[in-house]
Amino acid sequence: MKGRIVRWVDDKGFGFIQSSETNGDIFVHISKFKSGYRRPQIGDEVEFQIGSNKGKVAAKKAILIGIEPLKPNVSPLSIVFLGLSIAFAGYALWAYVVEPRLNPPYENMGFSCQGKTHCSQMTSCNEAKFYLAHCPNVKIDGDNDGIPCESQLCSR
Known part of the structure; x- marks a missing residue:
């Protein structure tokens, strides 16, 4: 189903979806959204599946429509750290495994x-x-x- 976020309480991580295919608003929790995207906002279009939560109708899976996934936040410092870690691991492998077998x-x-x-x-x-x-x-x-x-x- 498709719908639109009509209410969203970001600090509590839940909101409601309105869809022309259902009567009334559908509860949705942040945990039901596909990870790797920004948090939902009022007005966002969503695609969702209906399930139930404690006997009430709720979205069981949801994804934001037309919203690009977040790009990983990689700092130059983390790239340098990764490079140094790989170099150190290579040296350790050489010094403690390969070289002793050669000599x-x-x-x-x-x-x-x-x-x-x-x-x-x-x-x-x-x-x-x-x-x-x-x-x-x-x-x-x-x-x-x-x-x-x-x-x-x-x-x-």
Whole structure:
């Protein structure tokens, strides 16, 4: 149905619609209007569906006719903040996820292949990982799962 707002109490969020298709005015609450538009005003044309509210006839859905949706209020400061947030998230992703995979911690600890081949000769899990990745003839990954010295140094 179509009608026109004939009374509107903005501070209480309700008003009445008059339509040639009904007898009497139809109650309408602000919550029944489609969101994203300005608040209704007296004289606005509306399209609505009739329902009931506490036994009385009321609009159950309403939309303002010929009124454009509100444009989002985006300030330049919020755009800058969004850009900085994205940059920070990108840096954090790089620093804490990507880079550690490219350069595992044991790479920068000064280890070198010195002929050690067994877990009992290693001093840390990081040393065992270095040996497994870089040194020949090591016998420190018995189950071949890529994790060296699991029972002595590198427990899961």
